[in-house]
Amino acid sequence: MNLRLDSFITKFSGFAVAVTALALCACGNQEPAQNKTTAKQATKQAAELPAEQTAPSKSLVVFYSQTGSTKKVANVFQKARNADVFEIKTATPYPSTYDSTVAAVRVQRESKQWPALANPKADLAKYDTVFLGYPIMFGTFAPPIYSFLDSNDLSGKVVVPFCTYGSGGRKASAAELKTLEPKANVTLAYGISNKRISAEGADSVVSAEVEAFFANLAEGKTEEMLMGGYSEQRPLTAEDSAVFAAATKDYGYLSLKPLSVSTQVVAGTNFLFTCEMKAFGGPATQTNVKIFRPLPGRGEPELIVVEK
Ligand SMILES: Cc1cc2nc3c(=O)[nH]c(=O)nc-3n(C[C@H](O)[C@H](O)[C@H](O)COP(=O)(O)O)c2cc1C
Known part of the structure; x- marks a missing residue:
């Protein structure tokens, strides 16, 4: 975790807690008079805090x-x-x-x-x-x-x-x-x-x-x-080839030929195909093509990215 990002997230969470606390005080209906005072005090205290503790980093x-x-x-x-x-x-x-x-x-x-x-x-x-x-x-x-x-x-x-x-x-x-x-x-x-x-x-x-x-x-x-949780690259099965064909049927930018695949089970399956790629008649290079196949009945395989 980088420090500035960490502090950004921590400050953001701190602000959310402060806002929630204020909101809870302001909305309480058990003891209205007492809560009014508490909310007022909380607002005053918040106003006295340094700016960075009262507002999320923008x-x-x-x-x-x-x-x-x-x-x-x-x-x-x-x-x-x-x-x-x-x-x-x-x-x-x-x-x-x-x-x-x-x-x-x-x-x-x-x-x-x-x-x-x-x-x-x-x-x-x-x-x-x-x-x-x-x-x-x-x-x-x-x-x-x-x-x-x-x-x-x-x-x-x-x-x-x-x-x-x-x-x-x-x-x-x-x-x-x-x-x-x-x-x-x-x-x-x-x-x-x-x-x-x-x-x-x-x-x-x-x-x-x-x-x-x-x-x-x-x-x-x-x-x-x-990339954690992906299997080792393995030779293609007929099912893998069908997934690749379905996801790339409208893809016209580059010629892609899948060579091997690894998979990662999520809510559905991610397929990472190693492919031979040819761009505009240029030399063949290798690239990774990521495809997501949703759970059965939830839609067709989708091309996520051709990594270049
Ligand atoms: C001049 C030009 C070059 C592009 N080059 C690439 C590219 O190298 N790779 C790619 O995946 N998409 C490429 N695209 C597609 C754009 O990245 C894509 O359409 C993008 O979503 C456009 O975003 P916008 O609607 O915010 O302008 C290119 C589009 C244009 C107009």
Whole structure:
């Protein structure tokens, strides 16, 4: 557990206890007169406490979203932590079609000329935790995030990355963030595919996943620890192949051939396929593909991420 995050969570819990205590005092109906005094005293005592003991450490959700998927996740983070929000806007929006955006981003990446922002500076002074959200573009965070990092100082902040993607990029983008912001405390990242976020009932799925993600953060879980409970990789059975085929039937980005698999039993089963991947006629490389199969009768196998 990192210290700043630990203190963030401890302070948050402390605040919740204080609020609950005040609420209980204020709502009690056994001895109204006495309770009135108690509530008054408690309020006075709370007012005398140092600010950090009476209010949760404030967090800020900073995000960029071109087509709205990341914005949906940003809203979930905002609500879950009652955070303030800063939406990064480019001075000139990207073109409206996917192909022309790809072309524009390619030029930016090749020249490292990051886009000018309409709102370059965020007032970060009063926040110790920044939830930083972005779409994955070209395997890592979208260019406006570089622009934001160039104009703002995240030193000493707890930075919690979250992203949306077509197939993956969560780990790679968080790793790049760690490299670019060595003085920030960059935590585990949350990620979700744009397909899952636009599916029916996505709101409750994302909220539940974000809560589970917070629990993992609070427990100080690392990427390696999240892999706990997976079996050894083994050759594919016909059933594994059927799960892979069902989950990837609409996946058109890259050619994927499953080679072996390991599984983890949760409420359903996680499958981690080791696959041969070919990108745009390029050489074959290996990648992991995570698929979740719900319990029987609860839905079809779902592609969670293609790790790159
Ligand atoms: C220029 C561009 C590049 C992209 N590159 C990737 C990529 O490398 N990997 C991936 O999984 N998704 C990629 N995507 C898909 C986006 O990450 C995905 O649609 C995301 O959810 C968009 O988020 P937004 O709606 O918040 O803008 C790319 C999209 C665009 C427009």
